[in-house]
Amino acid sequence: MRLFRHLLVSAIALLGLAILWGCSSLPVIVPDLGLRRGPPVQLEGARGPLSAAQSKSILDRLSQSGQPTDIFSRHLALEEALVGSPLTTGNRVLLLQDGPSTYQAMLAAISAAQDHIHMETYILEDDEVGQRFAQALIEKQQQGVQVRLIRDSVGTMGTSETFFRRLMESGIQVLEFNPINPAAVRTEWLLNQRDHRKLMIVDGRTAFLGGINISSVYSGGSFSRASRVRPGGEASWRDTDLQLQGPAVAELQKLFLATWEAQKGEPLQSLNHFPEPVPAGHQVVRVIASSPEEPYSLIYATLLSAIGSAESSVYLTNAYFVPDPQLLAALMDAAARGVDVKLILPSQTDSWLVFHAGRGYYDLLLTAGVKIYERRGVILHSKTVLIDGVWATVGSTNLDWRSFLHNHELNAVVLGGEFGQQVNAMFAKDLAASNAIVLEQWRRRSLDLRLKEAFARLWAYWL
Known part of the structure; x- marks a missing residue:
C-alpha cells in the first residue's frame, strides 16, 4: 500500500512534467546562505521575549555544554533571518524511540486531555493501532473534549470511509487535506501537495511530532532482535x-x-x-515548518546552514535520501574540512525508486570522505540530525525532492549538549545495528544494481 501511495504521488507529479521539461537545470531551492549580520539572537520564554542579556547568557551556556562549535555564533543568526519563528526557552523535550513508546505516551496524553485534542497525520490506518487511537479519541469526544483530525488524502486513501465516518458520527471534526476526489475539493485542486506532518497537540500544553504515523507497522521495537519482526514475518519500522x-x-x-x-x-x-x-523545563527549541507555498523549504535551508556551520560532526539518519546538488555539496564540503560526517540510511525500504536513487550518490559521497551506513533488520523511517553534539533536529522531513518542494513538513530544532547526548546515544545504537558501506566493495556491486540506480535517478525530482 505504501509503495502504491508513493507511485501515485509520483504519477501526479508528472502532470507538471511538460512545464518543467524545458528547464535546463534543477532549481536552487534555498537562498544564499552566506553569513548575514543582524541583531543578536533573542529568545522567548513563557512570558514573552527575554532581554538581550538573558538571551546571550542562555546561548553562552548552551555553547559551552557541547564540543567547540560555531553553531551558536554563525548559524543561529542566519537561522533567525531565514525562519522567523521564535527560539523559545523553558521547554521540556522527551526523545521517543520507536512506535511502542511513542504510542504509549500519546495515548496517555489523550487519556488526560481536558479541553481539546488536535491531530495531523499523513497515514492513519484501519488496523489494530489505528483502532486503538480511534477508540481513545471517540471516548474523549464523548467526554466533552473537542477532537479535530487533519488527515492527508493520499496517505489515508487505503483507510475505509467507514473508519472516518465512525469518528465523525461521534462528533470528531475530520478534515481531508487536499482531497484526491475533485468533487470534494474546497480550494484549489493541488494533488501533488501533500500534508506529510505528524503532529498531535493536547490542551495546548503537550505536543508530539516526528516521523511516526498511526499504523501497526510500528508495533514492534527496532533495537531488540526479538521484537524486530512483527506478526506475519514483516520487519518493524524504526522511527x-x-x-x-x-x-x-x-x-x-x-x-x-x-x-x-x-x-x-x-x-x-x-x-x-x-x-x-x-515553563516546563530548560530546553531551547525552535519549531520550523515548510510548505510548497514558500519560495524555499525553511527546514532545508536551516539544515544546510547548520551543516555549513559544523566544526566537528554531522550525524544524519534519514529514511528517504535523494539529495539535491546543494545538500551533496554541503555534506562533501563538511567532510573536506575535517568534520566527521556519518549517514545512517535504510538497507530495505517501502519505496524502490527512492532507495535506489539515493544509492546512486554513494560513490560520490564516499569518495569525498562521507561515511555511509545502512540500518539492518528494520524499515528505517527516522529523520534526525545531530551537529557538533549541540544542534539536533527531529521531524517529518525526508532528504528528497518531495519533502523539499512538494510536501508540508514539520521539524523541531533542539539546542544544547544535554539533549544532544541523548540523540548521540540513539545514533550510536543505530550505528551498532548498521553495516558500513566501503567504497572499494561498493564499486564492485552488480550491474543489476547499477542499472536500478541509473533508472531511479532519472525520477529524482519527482520522488
Missing part, C-alpha cells in the same frame, strides 16, 4: 518522535490552526487553544 511541553507548543498550535483554516475546516469553537504558558 523517532518528540514529546514537547512549554512555550514551543504554542508555535505548533499556530501551525495546526493555520492548516485547518487554509483547508476550509469547520469554524473553530472558542476553546482554550493558547493557555497561559508556563
Whole structure:
C-alpha cells in the first residue's frame, strides 16, 4: 500500500512534467546562505521575549555544554533571518524511540486531555493501532473534549470511509487535506501537495511530532532482535518522535490552526487553544515548518546552514535520501574540512525508486570522505540530525525532492549538549545495528544494481 501511495504521488507529479521539461537545470531551492549580520539572537520564554542579556547568557551556556562549535555564533543568526519563528526557552523535550513508546505516551496524553485534542497525520490506518487511537479519541469526544483530525488524502486513501465516518458520527471534526476526489475539493485542486506532518497537540500544553504515523507497522521495537519482526514475518519500522511541553507548543498550535483554516475546516469553537504558558523545563527549541507555498523549504535551508556551520560532526539518519546538488555539496564540503560526517540510511525500504536513487550518490559521497551506513533488520523511517553534539533536529522531513518542494513538513530544532547526548546515544545504537558501506566493495556491486540506480535517478525530482 505504501509503495502504491508513493507511485501515485509520483504519477501526479508528472502532470507538471511538460512545464518543467524545458528547464535546463534543477532549481536552487534555498537562498544564499552566506553569513548575514543582524541583531543578536533573542529568545522567548513563557512570558514573552527575554532581554538581550538573558538571551546571550542562555546561548553562552548552551555553547559551552557541547564540543567547540560555531553553531551558536554563525548559524543561529542566519537561522533567525531565514525562519522567523521564535527560539523559545523553558521547554521540556522527551526523545521517543520507536512506535511502542511513542504510542504509549500519546495515548496517555489523550487519556488526560481536558479541553481539546488536535491531530495531523499523513497515514492513519484501519488496523489494530489505528483502532486503538480511534477508540481513545471517540471516548474523549464523548467526554466533552473537542477532537479535530487533519488527515492527508493520499496517505489515508487505503483507510475505509467507514473508519472516518465512525469518528465523525461521534462528533470528531475530520478534515481531508487536499482531497484526491475533485468533487470534494474546497480550494484549489493541488494533488501533488501533500500534508506529510505528524503532529498531535493536547490542551495546548503537550505536543508530539516526528516521523511516526498511526499504523501497526510500528508495533514492534527496532533495537531488540526479538521484537524486530512483527506478526506475519514483516520487519518493524524504526522511527523517532518528540514529546514537547512549554512555550514551543504554542508555535505548533499556530501551525495546526493555520492548516485547518487554509483547508476550509469547520469554524473553530472558542476553546482554550493558547493557555497561559508556563515553563516546563530548560530546553531551547525552535519549531520550523515548510510548505510548497514558500519560495524555499525553511527546514532545508536551516539544515544546510547548520551543516555549513559544523566544526566537528554531522550525524544524519534519514529514511528517504535523494539529495539535491546543494545538500551533496554541503555534506562533501563538511567532510573536506575535517568534520566527521556519518549517514545512517535504510538497507530495505517501502519505496524502490527512492532507495535506489539515493544509492546512486554513494560513490560520490564516499569518495569525498562521507561515511555511509545502512540500518539492518528494520524499515528505517527516522529523520534526525545531530551537529557538533549541540544542534539536533527531529521531524517529518525526508532528504528528497518531495519533502523539499512538494510536501508540508514539520521539524523541531533542539539546542544544547544535554539533549544532544541523548540523540548521540540513539545514533550510536543505530550505528551498532548498521553495516558500513566501503567504497572499494561498493564499486564492485552488480550491474543489476547499477542499472536500478541509473533508472531511479532519472525520477529524482519527482520522488
